[in-house]
Amino acid sequence: GAGVSQTPSNKVTEKGKYVELRCDPISGHTALYWYRQSLGQGPEFLIYFQGTGAADDSGLPNDRFFAVRPEGSVSTLKIQRTERGDSAVYLCASSRTLVGGELFFGEGSRLTVL
Amino acid sequence: GIQVEQSPPDLILQEGANSTLRCNFSDSVNNLQWFHQNPWGQLINLFYIPSGTKQNGRLSATTVATERYSLLYISSSQTTDSGVYFCAVSSGSARQLTFGSGTQLTVLP
Numbered sequence: 001g002a003g004v005s006q007t008p009s010n011k012v013t014e015k016g017k018y019v020e021l022r023c024d025p026i027s028g029h030t031a032l033y034w035y036r037q038s039l040g041q042g043p044e045f046l047i048y049f050q051g052t053g054a055a056d057d058s059g060l061p062n063d064r065f066f067a068v069r070p071e072g073s074v075s076t077l078k079i080q081r082t083e084r085g086d087s088a089v090y091l092c093a094s095s096r097t098l099v100g101g102e103l104f105f106g107e108g109s110r111l112t113v114l
Numbered sequence: 115g116i117q118v119e120q121s122p123p124d125l126i127l128q129e130g131a132n133s134t135l136r137c138n139f140s141d142s143v144n145n146l147q148w149f150h151q152n153p154w155g156q157l158i159n160l161f162y163i164p165s166g167t168k169q170n171g172r173l174s175a176t177t178v179a180t181e182r183y184s185l186l187y188i189s190s191s192q193t194t195d196s197g198v199y200f201c202a203v204s205s206g207s208a209r210q211l212t213f214g215s216g217t218q219l220t221v222l223p
Contacts, residue, residue, distance in 0.1 A: 033211075037155075041215065043200075043202075043213050044213070045212070050209075056209065059210070102147065102162040105156070105157040
């Protein structure tokens with residue numbers, strides 16, 4: 001697509017529920033990144049993929065968070081047993097190359113856990 | 115990991131004024147980008163500038179990699195320039211960007 005597409009744009013859920021957030025990167029971009037942004041702060045890295053494999057998942061806060069990219073294009077960020085502290089904007093970005101590549105961000109998915 | 119500091123944290127300008135935003139980083143970088151986050155939360159690419167100088171209309175940026183800083187210049191500011199400006203870098207074997215805490219710019223009419 002022309003830009004990075006994220007769905008849903010807004011998600012409200014209850015504590016303890018399971019959530020999936022989807023990212024469709026720019027066509028031809030091999031690297032895909034997930035970030036999380038809390039109010040008043042800069043985005044924080046979660047995980048990135050080169051192709052289908054997670055190259056670095058060191059930013060995932062705990063084992064309730066998991067992400068996949070099974071065909072090397074669309075990615076899904078999965079959050080189990082959501083907690084109120086998971087409320088944030090989840091941003092996806094893609095780049096053409098992994099090393100020194102310019103990142104382009106989607107509009108984000110705003111997650112609210114009640 | 116690399117540290118990124120942005121200054122000033124907040125800036126209020128009258129429309130038409132010029133401004134300079136600064137980004138200091140603690141290590142050599144292989145990627146540096148400036149973003150503008152608009153009031154709707156969208157991160158808009160301004161410059162990809164790990165070194166050198168670039169200009170795009172009223173905006174320009176300079177990165178002095180050897181001295182570990184980058185500057186973003188905004189001339190003749192407009193109300194639509196309001197928002198948060200982020201500097202983000204990557205260094206060494208890391209491929210992800212590390213963001214600074216941003217500069218909140220408010221341009222008054």
